[in-house]
Amino acid sequence: MTIQNVCILGAGTLGSRVALQSAISGYQVNVYDITQKALDGSFETMKKILNQLQKANAITEDEAVASLSRILFTLDPEKAIANADLVNESVTEEPDIKKKVWKQFGALAPEKTILTTNTSYMLASMFAEDSGRPNKFCAFHFHDVFYSRVVDIMPHPGTDPELIPILEKFGRSINQVPVLVKKENHGYIFNxxxxxxxxxxxxxxxxxxxxxxxxxxxxxxxxxxxxxxxxxxxxxxxxxxxxxxxxxxxxxxxxxxxxxxxxxxxxxxxxxxxxxxxxxxxxxxxxxxxxx
Amino acid sequence: MTIQNVCILGAGTLGSRVALQSAISGYQVNVYDITQKALDGSFETMKKILNQLQKANAITEDEAVASLSRILFTLDPEKAIANADLVNESVTEEPDIKKKVWKQFGALAPEKTILTTNTSYMLASMFAEDSGRPNKFCAFHFHDVFYSRVVDIMPHPGTDPELIPILEKFGRSINQVPVLVKKENHGYIFNxxxxxxxxxxxxxxxxxxxxxxxxxxxxxxxxxxxxxxxxxxxxxxxxxxxxxxxxxxxxxxxxxxxxxxxxxxxxxxxxxxxxxxxxxxxxxxxxxxxxx
Structure with missing residues (x-):
């Protein structure tokens, strides 16, 4: 499958960065959060990063503008996930919140969607069942996207192995270095x-x-x-x-x-x-x- | 006290590097080992390093020649230590060998000499008594001198605290970054x-x-x-x-x-x-x- 549309759940520091790098790399990105304040903060974060990237001559002003134009900020769960090929969730590190989010979005996601969690200290297996489709569920963990470019791919025991090369390819396409964590491990590799x-x-x-x-x-x-x-x-x-x-x-x-x-x-x-x-x-x- | 004459015991990889950097920094250096082969190997090591430093424009050819001229290689223990202000020992990491070396050189060293061991995994307190003057004895541990420039100063409980600023000053004078290990610890700080x-x-x-x-x-x-x-x-x-x-x-x-x-x-x-x-x-x- 080819990933074109990315949905980011949680517009915090990391979610904003994954969303922005995906948009810079040409993907259509929907960013979802539960408050307008969070979405506004995310937009400000992105503008700051784009400014820094322009100063470092990493992108042009036209590219910065085009990147932002590929991002849709929304409070509407259905709109956020409609047509998503890949979801990456970066909500608060609270098991109950993550479980709730995955129940909600697992039910809304189209058949094709790959579901990934960006948790830092928990494991995909804790939420895989909540999503309703554990075989499509995998941890996909970013560090800070721009300076530390490792992305961990950490399947849980029920993850379909066919997801791995897809996530590797997507990770590389957004300027990250994918590494495979063969077995679930708190702290992945680097941490x-x-x-x-x-x-x-x-x-x-x-x-x-x-x-x-x-x-x-x-x-x-x-x-x-x-x-x-x-x-x-x-x-x-x-x-x-x-x-x-x-x-x-x-x-x-x-x-x-x-x-x-x-x-x-x-x-x-x-x-x-x-x-x-x-x-x-x-x-x-x-x-x-x-x-x- | 001012350090002018340095004596290096053990002409292996690390001893050769400490000796060479001391000579580059203007000290008179005596290098002692028990076989001519070891001394010849040390001389070769130094020439290689000087070549690399010249290629990197870190020193001139004249400076390289002058540095080597400040180094005396000797198999004679008395000659090696005569007039030494500072001894740094880097012999094999075997407690019995180090004890023997410190008995021998502690007895030969002039009154003024500061006695230091460069052991990687042992402690100064294991040899301090063997030297006959534990108050003048301290661990002074180099990493690789040229790339990793930390030098650990690790006193044992009987070390005269006045040695510490002297070793700090000497460490800086040979282009190292001295750090104080306040309490004896296997592995110092970095290791x-x-x-x-x-x-x-x-x-x-x-x-x-x-x-x-x-x-x-x-x-x-x-x-x-x-x-x-x-x-x-x-x-x-x-x-x-x-x-x-x-x-x-x-x-x-x-x-x-x-x-x-x-x-x-x-x-x-x-x-x-x-x-x-x-x-x-x-x-x-x-x-x-x-x-x-």
């Missing part, structure tokens, strides 16, 4: 490794082996990277990191979750609140003299 | 995090969640890095990774050590034997189409 790195950094800190800056410096200098684990944590959000960490039973995770909680209780959630392990907009690790 | 990353990658592979290439691709594309965990493993050597992994009690480490052992038994140790997870000199991950 599993990132969490291990962050956990090790957290352990060094809570065990008082080294300070935040020494830990980040070690990573940045040896790997020539623009940020280290605590800079990454600030960009992910300390609240998100706490959510992932605090239920892990091991002592190191518990100690790190407690440390994160201390920051969170002071309103220090990272870059988005202006402070986390570093202070923004000019964190120490971006100083040229940081790695000297 | 602890690298091992966590590699362990997570190994678990994804042994649990059959994803293939080697999908795992590496995920890391490379999302972080814009030139290699992923299995490429890194090939460059470290699968035998080294096995040594670090096989004694860890957890199930994931045991499964990964068993997988590494399978490669090792077939003579596949990574880049140095021409094959590991990839085949060299042209591993798949260096193909421009790998990350598509």
């Amino acid at each position: 599993s490794m990132l969490l291990a790195l962050i956990g090790a950094a957290g352990k060094l800190l809570t065990n008082e082996v080294a300070e935040v800056e020494a830990i980040d410096k070690s990573w940045m200098v040896n790997f020539h990277m623009p940020m280290g684990p605590f800079g990454i944590l600030d960009s992910i959000g300390l609240d998100t990191a706490w959510h992932v960490t605090h239920n892990r039973p091991d002592k190191a995770s518990q100690a790190f979750a407690a440390l994160l909680k201390g920051y969170i209780d002071q309103g220090k959630l990272g870059e988005k609140t202006g402070e986390g392990f570093y202070t923004y907009p000019k964190p120490r690790y971006k100083d040229p003299d940081f790695v000297i | 602890s995090m690298l091992l966590a990353l590699i362990g997570a990658a190994g678990k994804l592979l042994t649990n059959e969640v994803a293939e080697v290439e999908a795992i590496d691709k995920s890391w490379m594309v999302n972080f814009h890095m030139p290699m992923g965990p299995f490429g890194i493993l090939d460059s470290i050597g699968l035998d080294t990774a096995w040594h670090v992994t096989h004694n860890r009690p957890d199930k994931a480490s045991q499964a990964f050590a068993a997988l590494l052992k399978g490669y090792i038994d077939q003579g596949k140790l990574g880049e140095k034997t021409g094959e590991g997870f990839y085949t060299y000199p042209k591993p798949r991950y260096k193909d421009p189409d790998f990350v598509i």
Whole structure:
């Protein structure tokens, strides 16, 4: 089958990015959310990204205008999904909300539609049955679309294997690098490794082996990277990191979750609140003299 | 105190690099090893590196010649250490050999000498007493000097704190980025995090969640890095990774050590034997189409 029409459920940060990149790549895209405010915010996000892409000479102004013209924002579920070849859902990471969304849209979707969820920490098998057609259902997980271009294809045990090459081809067509996660795994591939790195950094800190800056410096200098684990944590959000960490039973995770909680209780959630392990907009690790 | 004369014990890969960078930075350097073959090999290594640095316009031919002229290669322990302000030891990672070396050179070293060990997986406290002056003894651990420029300063509980700023200053003077490891920790800072990353990658592979290439691709594309965990493993050597992994009690480490052992038994140790997870000199991950 050939994908032409894409439907994005949930017009948040990631949904907006997947929608925009799909439109840039020539697809017709319907973006659905439950409030006009969410849709307006999505449109603003897209304009900002298009501006940045134009400044970087990645697209022309004409292309930017044409891309936006291929996107329809709608509050109408039936209109959103009518004629969709592919749905990608990025609604709030709450199992009950995702289940409800999949019951609703599974019932509305045309026969042909491939149903995908963009969940970060849950599994496709949790919602596959709700959609009413588990064989057409697969996790299709983006990172941030523009800088981190990996898209995970993670089938659940009931996914029709024929979906995989279709999703690979579609992923490449929207400038992503598809990778296959053969078996369902919380954290897919990259997030599993990132969490291990962050956990090790957290352990060094809570065990008082080294300070935040020494830990980040070690990573940045040896790997020539623009940020280290605590800079990454600030960009992910300390609240998100706490959510992932605090239920892990091991002592190191518990100690790190407690440390994160201390920051969170002071309103220090990272870059988005202006402070986390570093202070923004000019964190120490971006100083040229940081790695000297 | 001002460091002028540096003594390097052990003319292997890392010792040669520390010696060369010290000489490039203007220090007088004595390089000691127990066989002429080792010293000759070290001289060859240095010439190769100087050639690469000249090609990269990092130094001129005159500077290269002057650097080599500041290095004395010797089999004579007394000559090697006479007048040394700083000793950095990089002999084989065997506790008994390191103990023996420190007994010998601790007795020979002038009063002023700062004694440092470059061990990767052991601790300064294991040899501090052997040196006869534990207060002058500290771990001073380099990565690869030219690409990865972090140098760990890791005092043991008996190290005189006054050594730390001296080692920081010396580290910066030879183009390294010093980081303080406040408490003794196997794996310092960077290696602890690298091992966590590699362990997570190994678990994804042994649990059959994803293939080697999908795992590496995920890391490379999302972080814009030139290699992923299995490429890194090939460059470290699968035998080294096995040594670090096989004694860890957890199930994931045991499964990964068993997988590494399978490669090792077939003579596949990574880049140095021409094959590991990839085949060299042209591993798949260096193909421009790998990350598509």
